[in-house]
Structures are given as C-alpha cells and as structure tokens.
Amino acid sequence: MQNNVIIDAARDYVLAQYQQHPRPNLVYHNLIHTQQVVQVAGQIAAHYRLQDDELLAVYVAAWFHDAGYLLGEGKQHEENGAKEALQFLQQQQVPENVQTMVQGAIMATKMPQSPKTLVEQIVCDADLSHLGSKEFSDRNKLLRHEMELTYQQEIPAIQWLTGNVTFLTQHHYWTDYAQTLFKQQKEENLAKLKKKLEKKTEDAAEENLAAATVAATGTEGAPVTATQKKKKDKTAKSERGVETMFRTTSTNHIRLSSMADSKAHIMISVNSIIISVILSVLVRRLEDYPNMVIPSIIFLTTAVLTVIFSVLATRPNVTSGVFTKTDIEKKNANLLFFGNFYKMHLEEYQWGMKQMMEDSEFLYSSMTRDIYYLGVVLGHKYKLLRISYNIFMFGLIISVLAFLIAAIFFPVKA
Template sequence: METLPTFPPAKTKAEIIKQAKAHITALFEEKLPPGLVYHSLKHTATVVKEARALGEAAGLSEADQEALVLAAWFHDAGYVDVYDGHEYRSMERAEQWLSQQGYPAERIAVIKDTIRATHRNESRDTPLQQLLVDADMSNLGREDFLANAELLRAEWETMLGKTYTNVEWAESQLDFLIGSKYYTDAAKTRYAEQYKANVQDQRDKLKKTEKKKKKKKEEAEGTFAEPKRGIETMFRTMYSNHMKLSDMADKKANMMISLNAVLMSLIITYFGAKLGGKSAALSNVGLLRNPVVSIPMSILLITALGSVVTAILCAQPDVTSFKWLKRSPQIATNRRVNLLFFGNFSKLSLDNFQDGMNEIMRQKDALYTNMITDIYYLGDVLTRKYRLLRLSYTIFMVGLILTALSFGIVLLYKS
C-alpha cells in the first residue's frame, strides 16, 4: 500500500479535515442546487463517515486515512457546477482549495486520483480508490437503501428529466444492486449481510409492485378472469330489458290482431249479407241498399287485412340460426355462434354441443362472447318486431282516416 509523505503534527491533520468540512458545508449550503435531494450534504457526510470506518478497518496509515477522508469530503463538490461528470470538477475544486491551504502537491495528486475513481467509467486500482468507491456505494449495504433510492429517483426526475414507473424503477434498482460489487474486504465484511437483505427486499418490492400494477390494470380495463359485479349487473339488466320490450311488442301485436280480426269479421259479414241478400236482419239496413257504401267498407277491410298481417308477422316467432360447417373455427370462440340459444345449438350434434359448452365453462371470455352474441341477436329480433309493429299501427291509422273520409264523401253524395 502506498504511503504518503508525512504531514506536519497531528493537530494540523485534524485541522485540515475540520477546515475541509467547514468549506464543503458552506459551499453546499450556498451553491448546491435544491433539486439535489440525494447528493446532498447529508450524503457527503455519510460517505466521509463510512470512508473513515473502512479506512480504519483496512488498517490505513494516518497519512492514507487523511487523504481518504479529504477525498470523501470533496468527491461530490463538483455538483455545484455540473451534474454529469461532476467528479472531474470535484477534482479541480479539491486541488484549488487544498493548494490555497498550502497542502503538499504530491498529496493533492493522490486525493485527486482517488476522487477520479468515483466516476463510473474510471478504473479503481489503488486501495484508496477502492475504499472511497466502496464508501460512496455504502448505501447498497445499509438499511436506508430504499429511502435513499427514492431520493435519487426524485433527483433524477428534477435534474435529468428522467421519469420511471414504479415497476421500471424497481427493476432498475434491482439490476443496479445485482450489478454492483464491493472492492475491499473491509466493505464486504461491513455491508455483506445488509446488502443481501436489500437485494431480497428489492425483489419482493418488485413482485408487489408488479402485482399492484396488474391489479390496477385489471380494475381499469376489466378482466374476464375475475368478472366484476358491475359486469354481471349490466348483462342482467340488458337481458331483462330485452325480454320486457319483446313482451310489450307481442302484447301490442296481439291487440292489433284481435281488433282487426273483429273488424274483418264484421266487414265479411256485411259483404256476405249484401251478396246473399237472405238475411232479414241485415237486408233491412239502409246501408245495404246503397252500393256506394261498399267503397269505405272495402277500404276498411283492406286496412284491417294489412294491419293484421303485419301484426301477425310481428308476433310470429323468429329464430336466428346459422349454417354449421365442419371447417368452421372453434364453436365457443366463434363470435357469430351463440351456444346459449336453441336456434343455434340445435343445428349441432350432441358431441359438438357438449364440446362447445365445456369450452365455454373453461374459458370465461368465451362465455362473455356468447352472452354478447345472444344480446346482439335479441336486439336484431326486437328491431324487426318493432318495425313491423310500427307498420301495423301506421296502416291501421291511415286506413281509418281514409275510411272516415270516404264515408264523409258518401254522405255528402247522398245528401
């Protein structure tokens, strides 16, 4: 191990370190950017403390110990000027201040060389370099690693504009932990146990973070693996509404069928009596002696016929189906097939139907696909029902208006 030239008495050694501490403290308080929440005076003081402990454990001479502690005080001084590459600016500031204190040039060179090793691309060959790097990276083997990591994350976001998701940051910190190492036996002995614990804690944190992210994603997008109560309520409400609308359409159609059937019965009776002329009850009715009355009655008959036909078509059962081909894709995942409706599965063999239902029960996304398909075709049937029902009511309304107008014209004609 290299031994530095002997410095003046011990009192002077303690004095130079004390003055370096005061200088760095004043410099950081005055000029350190506020965004540096990790590389702060606290970090520098911690590195000095760890460097002193490592130097003592490594058995450094007093001269080497002094150089190591001075290098620790100045190793981040360059942050007041520049962020990336601050190590080289730290070397300049250390040289400038130590020269002003009359510190020997050869010792300044050793201190600068020690600071240089803290740059990520520089080599760490001498014991002093390795001890300072280990002290600078001591947070990897301390209990406050996670807290300091969050401070570094905030600093990078502020100073460098780098933003990370929780998962990305956890991954980067785990990679950094695994990819880092301690150079000296003193550091390995001091930090090994907590370093392993920090690696495990970071792995556990990453798993928890990934699980939370997955859970949030599932809650935001909704998953088929764990259907929410809201999804079930939605399907239940849609099915209920479709059934009610279908029932209303059938009731209205039946009403039109009954009404128009009565009208047609009366009109047919009228024409039968007019043509036969054998009914005494009807032959004396004045209307039967007026052939012109046949016109409005004919209009009313056509109206009733058109209205009842469309109403019957509306009430007529409509079964949607499909043509099954053996070359078709999987039944349960085919979006055009609805195994929950008899009009579809009745076209299948029992084996194909059983296979499809088993597949639905295994894959919940297939179940939702079939339910969505079922609702779609229910809506398609309802559209046809209400279109025919509207046509039936329209025919009936227009026919009644024409019948009334024609009766009015007949009355005017007869008068």
C-alpha cells in the first residue's frame, strides 16, 4: 500500500515539473512519451511479477527517466533525472536499496544502453518500446523535429534514415518478454525504413546525374529528375484512382440492382401466396359470407397489382445486340454492355474492343456511359418497386379496414 502511495506521488511530482518547466521544443521527450514508458514498464513488470521494492523502482525510474530534460541540457538529462529522482525518494524516506535501483535504471537508459539488472532492463525496453510499435513512424517524425529544433538546423532525409536504419539494426530488447512483444513490428518498421532510404538514395542519385549532365553539356538534361518522377507517380496514382472510382461505382450499382431484385422477389412470393389463398379458400366461402365480397376484391386487386409492378421491376430489357464500325468511329457504342454485342461475331467484337483499349478517351467514355445507363435502369427499377410497395402497403391497410367494416357493420344474418 505504501509503495502505491509513493508511485502516485512520483507521478504527481513529474506532472507538476512539466507544468512548472514548459519546454515547447520537447515535441518527443514530453509528458506523452513519459506516460507511454510508464505504461509499458508496468506491463513488462507485471509479466515478471515484480514485487515491492523492484516494482516501486521500475515505476519511479519510468516517471523520472526523462525529467532531466526539464532541468538542464539534453545531453545530461539522465544524470539530472537521476539526481531529481534521488531527491524525491529521500523526501519520501524510501530505503537506500530502492534509491540505488532507481538511479541505476535511469542511468542505464543512456545511449548506448547498459542495463545489468532486470529492473534496469525493463526500464530500458520500455523507453524504446516505440521502435516495435505501429506508432513508430509518427514518434520518429516527432523525434526528428525535436532534434531540428534543438540544433536549429534541418536534418537531411538520407542522413536521418541512415542513422535510423543503423540504430534499429544494432538495437535489441533486453527482456525476453519485450523481444516477443515488439520484435515482429520492429522488423517491419526497419524494413519500411530501408525501403524509404533506398528510394531517397535513388532519387538523389538521379538528381545528381541530371545536374552533372547539365553541367557537362550546358543543357537541361534528358535524365528524369526526382521531381519529374514524382509527377509521373502522381499521374499514375490519378489513373489508378479513376479506375478505382469506376470499379467501385459499377460494383455499387450492381449491388443495388441485386437488392432491388431481391425486394421484388419477396413481394412476388408473398402476394402469390396471398392470391392462391384467396382463390382457393376465401372465394369458396363468399356464398356464406356475402358481406366479404368487396373486401376480398380489394385484397385480391392489391395483391395482383403488387405482383404486376414487381414483375415489371425485374423484367429484362433486350436491345439489338449489334454495333457497326461507324458506331466505333463516332465512339457511340458501349462495348461493356452485353446487350450491344451479343449478336456479333467474335472477330468483330475483338476488333471493337481493341479500338477502345487503344483510345483511353473512348475507354473512359464507354465506362462512363455504362455507369450512366446502369443508373438509369436502376432508377426505373426502384421507381416501379416503390409503386409496388406503396400499393401493397396502402392496399393492405384498406383491405383490413374493409374486412373490419364488413364484419362489424354488415354482419351476416343467421
């Protein structure tokens, strides 16, 4: 219980330090980073089931490991943080063995890390847990920005990526638990860094080659520069975006058409059952219940009209199935719809498709036309389907009311 009180006091002390000593330049080594380290340190400590003094040392060291950034130069932040933690622990009258463990854990985070005990290993692994997390890219950008603010100069991308690749390659987690928890994601992060570094190096080589060509010939060279390559990449991405848009839109139209057909089939099935029941059962009893004739006619009419409009909504429309060379030359034929070519010979269709594939404007025009007519058909189908549902809904209400009126106000006399 006493340990929990000291841990809470350490948290409050560090939070107060961040409020009393604001450092806007610390965009990475800030309170968020400290809280993340405390959380991960607690997770690892829980795995190893640390008790009492060791658990207290892990939490206090995690809270104070970067507090030195608020008290002096960043290069000496471990020493400053260890001193600050010692003063805090002495005020709390914590045993000397805990003070020693906390100081050792904070100093062990100094690069290159050199942990000797399990407590020191846990704090070191928690401090660099972001290397094996999915937030690595965002955290790494913040670290670069902080270093640029600190040294007041921009860090070249290749230099930064090279340093990161080297650091992640040489780094290893100390505890078995951290190795299991973070290793796979860390390897993925390292692979992404290597890929970025390779691309940046290639772009720089192309720019250097272009600059050398200009210097040697006095003309702006033929080699493709990184800027030109980016423009080509943007164009390619734009084309892929257009293709994705067409594919998604067509898929959505087809899905909506399938939904409309399903709704129509439901109405056809339900009302077919109603019609069969009325004709086979109710009609035979109308002689005994003449007051039910009008309600039955209304109910039967509702069911029949509903089926008619549902069938119209699903009824296919057959087109000519033929296109001519003139249609292709004028770009009027939509070769993506089967109704325009199902009567054609294979050779003629292949010729038309080849013409369309060689002309991107014709291709995109055909795709646009195909989506448009899908939408037109879909609109007509949903209009008929809406009429069918309205007839069924209002007709059912009127029929029920008619049956009630006939039963209540016009009962059959015995």
